[in-house]
Amino acid sequence: GNSVTQMEGPVTLSEEAFLTINCTYTATGYPSLFWYVQYPGEGLQLLLKATKADDKGSNKGFEATYRKETTSFHLEKGSVQVSDSAVYFCALIRFGNEKLTFGTGTRLTIIP
Amino acid sequence: DTGVSQDPRHKITKRGQNVTFRCDPISEHNRLYWYRQTLGQGPEFLTYFQNEAQLEKSRLLSDRFSAERPKGSFSTLEIQRTEQGDSAMYLCASSLWWGLSTEAFFGQGTRLTVV
Numbered sequence: 001g002n003s004v005t006q007m008e009g010p011v012t013l014s015e016e017a018f019l020t021i022n023c024t025y026t027a028t029g030y031p032s033l034f035w036y037v038q039y040p041g042e043g044l045q046l047l048l049k050a051t052k053a054d055d056k057g058s059n060k061g062f063e064a065t066y067r068k069e070t071t072s073f074h075l076e077k078g079s080v081q082v083s084d085s086a087v088y089f090c091a092l093i094r095f096g097n098e099k100l101t102f103g104t105g106t107r108l109t110i111i112p
Numbered sequence: 113d114t115g116v117s118q119d120p121r122h123k124i125t126k127r128g129q130n131v132t133f134r135c136d137p138i139s140e141h142n143r144l145y146w147y148r149q150t151l152g153q154g155p156e157f158l159t160y161f162q163n164e165a166q167l168e169k170s171r172l173l174s175d176r177f178s179a180e181r182p183k184g185s186f187s188t189l190e191i192q193r194t195e196q197g198d199s200a201m202y203l204c205a206s207s208l209w210w211g212l213s214t215e216a217f218f219g220q221g222t223r224l225t226v227v
Contacts, residue, residue, distance in 0.1 A: 004154070006154075036218075041220075042220060043115075043116070043203070043218040043219050043220040043221060044155070044203070044205075044218040045218070046215050046216075046217075049215070089154050089155075091154070098143070098160065098167075098168075098209070099145065099157040099160060099168070100145075100147075100155070100157065100216065101157070102154030102155050102156070103154050104152065104153050104154050105152075105153070105154050
């Protein structure tokens with residue numbers, strides 16, 4: 001079946017540090033990959049997505065590249081801000097199996 | 113449009129009672145999903161509808177759970193004879209499906225506590 005494995009948290013970084021949150025997946029076929037973010041007290045929001053191998057999703061300074069050879073979709077940001085503090089979820093959806101499969105989430109805290 | 117709306121935001125109930133949650137999707141969205149999220153875990157799929165038809169139910173959805181989407185608009189999720197293990201955040205999402213997957217928009221969730 002489909003599964004997503006995320007880097008365990010919590011992760012605490014200083015403002016302006018470089019961020020990487022690892023995500024690997026197992027799926028048959030060619031899934032689409034997503035990063036969702038959940039800010040305190042809010043619902044899940046789509047942060048970025050990639051629908052095929054070698055695609056790079058980007059938004060708000062965050063990037064992730066769909067690597068089929070390593071079945072990975074690591075989230076990166078060059079310089080984090082306090083406002084990036086949230087829980088980040090990696091997820092996949094496989095065409096024809098129309099539901100999201102999520103990782104366990106990584107709580108990120110940025111300190112000034 | 114105010115996005116996906118869920119009601120109530122919080123519910124505390126005694127074990128054995130029935131509870132019902134409501135989800136109002138984004139108005140033009142034809143697909144509606146229910147997920148459950150427990151502490152420290154990612155959301156897990158429960159069921160989804162396309163218009164009023166319930167197309168898939170997870171094995172997680174025991175016989176005590178039932179979901180409806182009359183007229184393809186809002187949806188309700190009912191849990192009968194609640195158990196402490198039902199305590200979780202119940203998330204609703206909606207999307208516009210036209211043959212390809214599109215972004216799912218999530219509500220803020222209903223947090224259920226069974227005491």
